[in-house]
Amino acid sequence: MLQLLFGFVFLAAVSQLVSLTGAQSECPLQLDPQRVVVRYGGSVAVNCNTSVLHKGMGWEASEGRVSMTKNQSLITWRVSNLREWDITTHCFINSNNSTQCQVDLPVTVYKTPDSVFISTVYHRGPMTEGQQYELQCDVHNVAPVQYLTVKWYKGQTLLNQTNFDDTIKTPVNKTVTLLIRPDRADDGAEYWCEAELDLGAEGPQPHPTNSAKPLNVEVYYKPKHSNSTETIIQDDKVMLDCTVKANPAPTYTWDHLKEKISSSVLKSSELSPGKYTCTATNTLGRDSKVFIVKSTGYRSTFWTVLIFFHLLVTLIIVI
Ligand SMILES: *[C@@H]1O[C@H](CO)[C@@H](O)[C@H](O)[C@H]1NC(C)=O
Ligand SMILES: *[C@@H]1O[C@H](CO)[C@@H](O)[C@H](O)[C@H]1NC(C)=O
Ligand SMILES: *[C@@H]1O[C@H](CO)[C@@H](O)[C@H](O)[C@H]1NC(C)=O
Ligand SMILES: *[C@@H]1O[C@H](CO)[C@@H](O)[C@H](O)[C@H]1NC(C)=O
């Protein structure tokens, strides 16, 4: 029983081996290289050789065919200006016993895009923080799309990438979109897309890439103070600084002041202790910040000493 099982396993292993090596030994031809990647309009040369004696061998191809020869063991398929997108070729040999066999050569004809262009969909001008926008990348006239990757970047950061399943070999146009929801940090950011052709190990290295001219986005956002309250000890050098980033640039107003001031900073030494509220406003909204101004410890001591001294003097005079 066990022997039978072993027998089966052995047979299975042997048939596996035969089918693996079979593919090569079946047809005594060798292609060099075994696969080619050619730019449209470019040139290509592939050798086909054999070590066996034969009744003839040749290249069958829609371009650059090599008619059957009997006295050679190495023949070359050569095309100097390849202008066919879907080209099929094979090298064949007629063996002694009059059977013919062939080895196919996979040929990939590529073309880098004429242009890669980025645009915003249904929108012009500055974007608003928190809203959603659609960016579009147009890749024109690229082949084969099966090897194309369209990548989206913000600055140097990769955001997303898309591949295509189509097996069409002629050039196509492709449009890819990206949804973004920019925030204040994205003001001035550069979005761009890139078309990359990864044609495999036989293809050009580094991979041919075409990038779109970056799209600079301007983002509108309202003022927002990081701290809504700040306590200030009066000093010549200390300012009440209400300055806050916003786009468009905010305007400033101060409450609890006799005169209207539009500056974003005030000198603490010029104010009397108390509460001051500043409001920064732009077209999208407003944000207030409260400053609590306290007199210095030094000053209060100074006044205490002065009052005490005054009392002392009064006392002496009275006496
Ligand atoms: C083809 O040529 C190469 C070297 O030029 C050789 O190593 C190889 O065995 C040849 N192939 C066949 C099938 O004769
Ligand atoms: C092969 O034979 C052809 C004629 O059939 C001849 O023109 C050619 O020069 C020969 N080539 C070689 C390498 O012997
Ligand atoms: C083909 O025939 C020749 C003799 O005519 C022989 O030398 C050669 O080995 C044969 N090749 C094969 C693949 O059988
Ligand atoms: C002809 O020869 C090839 C090897 O050259 C072999 O694989 C095939 O089985 C042979 N066919 C016949 C009918 O003998």
Ligand SMILES: *[C@@H]1O[C@H](CO)[C@@H](O)[C@H](O)[C@H]1NC(C)=O
């Ligand atoms: C990336 O693109 C794919 C479509 O190619 C989409 O399904 C996916 O949601 C996108 N991811 C992000 C984070 O935008």
Ligand SMILES: *[C@@H]1O[C@H](CO)[C@@H](O)[C@H](O)[C@H]1NC(C)=O
């Ligand atoms: C690609 O777009 C260009 C310009 O818009 C157009 O001329 C061309 O016909 C398009 N190609 C395909 C395959 O749709």
Ligand SMILES: *[C@@H]1O[C@H](CO)[C@@H](O)[C@H](O)[C@H]1NC(C)=O
């Ligand atoms: C804001 O307040 C936090 C504590 O709430 C404090 O650590 C930080 O230094 C303050 N930032 C500024 C700019 O005053």
